[in-house]
Amino acid sequence: DQLTQSNKDQQQTIDQLTQSNNDLTQSNKDQQQTIDQLTQSNNDLTQSNKDQQQTINQLTQSNKDLTQSNKDQQQTIDQLTQSNKDQQQTINQLTQSNNNLTQSNN
Secondary structure: OOOHHHHHHHHHHHHHHHHHHHHHHHHHHHHHHHHHHHHHHHHHHHHHHHHHHHHHHHHHHHHHHHHHHHHHHHHHHHHHHHHHHHHHHHHHHHHHHHHHHHHHHH
């Protein structure tokens, strides 16, 4: 009887350990699934960061191009302004010359 009880006790212990092992195995599977999901999320975020950096680089280049274009346009404006000043000076000189000739004719 004692051996029978001992065997029953051992079997109960084995059953408990087996259940514990099964629970841990399931827990490990769940944790691995979580790890896989987090890894995928991390990969997605890494790709998103790369895409955003590429967009930032493109916008930075576009900004540089626009800045250079503005400088070029300002230089053209400055040249045209100087040309207008020169033409106005010529107009003033011709007007004075015309006035002088008119006075001389009179």
